[in-house]
Amino acid sequence: MNKPKLEIKLSFIIGLKEITLNEISQYPNLHVTKKEEDFVYLDFIQDFSQLECLRSVLLVSITSQDFIYHPLYISNHKSIVGNLVAMIIKGKKNKFKTFKIICAGSDSPEVRSIAEYIQETYRLTEEEDADIKIHIIKNDNAWEVGVQIMPRPLSIRDYKVSNIGGAMNPTIAYAVNSLCKLENADSYLNIFSGSATLLIEAGLCYPNLKRLVGFDNDKEMLSLAIQNIREAGLIKRIKLKEKNIFNKPNLGKFDVITSDLPFGMLVSKYEDIENLYRCFIEYCQEILNYGGTLVIYTSQHEILKKIILKSEFKVVKKLKLKFATSTNTYLYPKIFVCKFKKNGTKSF
Numbered sequence: 001m002n003k004p005k006l007e008i009k010l011s012f013i014i015g016l017k018e019i020t021l022n023e024i025s026q027y028p029n030l031h032v033t034k035k036e037e038d039f040v041y042l043d044f045i046q047d048f049s050q051l052e053c054l055r056s057v058l059l060v061s062i063t064s065q066d067f068i069y070h071p072l073y074i075s076n077h078k079s080i081v082g083n084l085v086a087m088i089i090k091g092k093k094n095k096f097k098t099f100k101i102i103c104a105g106s107d108s109p110e111v112r113s114i115a116e117y118i119q120e121t122y123r124l125t126e127e128e129d130a131d132i133k134i135h136i137i138k139n140d141n142a143w144e145v146g147v148q149i150m151p152r153p154l155s156i157r158d159y160k161v162s163n164i165g166g167a168m169n170p171t172i173a174y175a176v177n178s179l180c181k182l183e184n185a186d187s188y189l190n191i192f193s194g195s196a197t198l199l200i201e202a203g204l205c206y207p208n209l210k211r212l213v214g215f216d217n218d219k220e221m222l223s224l225a226i227q228n229i230r231e232a233g234l235i236k237r238i239k240l241k242e243k244n245i246f247n248k249p250n251l252g253k254f255d256v257i258t259s260d261l262p263f264g265m266l267v268s269k270y271e272d273i274e275n276l277y278r279c280f281i282e283y284c285q286e287i288l289n290y291g292g293t294l295v296i297y298t299s300q301h302e303i304l305k306k307i308i309l310k311s312e313f314k315v316v317k318k319l320k321l322k323f324a325t326s327t328n329t330y331l332y333p334k335i336f337v338c339k340f341k342k343n344g345t346k347s348f
């Protein structure tokens, strides 16, 4: 048997490929070998610590591909998957206690014999919600065997005190912020800050930002946001306010504004979404510095597009995303990067 060729597979939300490729390009020793719509492959590297820092990536796996790696072959050459598991748990045995195999026909005798081998060899228990996720899947022209390098997806951040419905996926927050040219900005406002995902990702990635401000009109959200901000070690840098957009709060002017707009059920029945979006755009016109950048994330893009068209803003870039929710329905949100139509000389 030839020695399996190993690769690193990074998965991300559909629509964020350019963001992930840009992030990878900041690490000179990460080499992309293949790009698909929602994952890329890299040349294998021994040290996973850099991979664990990637902020636009959902999952990282070590993989090996060959057209002969179907479950029957793997059940006769169990060390192929065993060596991947050994690599992941090396020196971290206390982090990994359980495993599961994701494979069509997971009850078949072949897959069961692989599971028994993993259980006995590495003293791991098979469980649905497992620390080690092993996959054996058929790609276009080959079978792929892979193991995720961490028990939790990379997108689950340590600063999240609790996971609430409506909170933004942190990889999307990273993407929104990376479209703002924050390295050249001093001040950052997040309107409709919710649990503060955008503010925290901005604070962690851009330590030079001088003024980080957010507001929301929901007390419970603000209290959860403060807990998250404290957990992230940013309590001294991020200022949160309880404000309603309809009152157009006076907070000064900003180089960058970001927003994950309320939508559907998340808007109170007393608020009309179109009015809310119009008020939001009018307010941004008043408080964004000339040359500044406004980046908006929303699933209700048709309403927003109409309002932007009639405003002082133009859309200079758009990203179309697609992902499944926890109830397995698909969302098709968009990110809009906006500038003033008549721009000043300074560009943030």
Ligand SMILES: C[S@@+](CC[C@H](N)C(=O)[O-])C[C@H]1O[C@@H](n2cnc3c(N)ncnc32)[C@H](O)[C@@H]1O
Pocket (backbone or CB within 6 Å): 166, 167, 168, 169, 192, 193, 194, 195, 196, 197, 198, 215, 216, 217, 218, 221, 243, 244, 245, 246, 260, 261, 262, 263, 266, 267, 268, 271
């Ligand atoms: C989609 S959520 C933002 C989620 C946030 N990005 C996060 O990661 O948690 C929209 C937020 O807008 C807030 N909101 C709705 N109407 C508002 C209004 N009139 N003024 C201020 N905030 C409002 C809601 O309380 C909610 O937290």
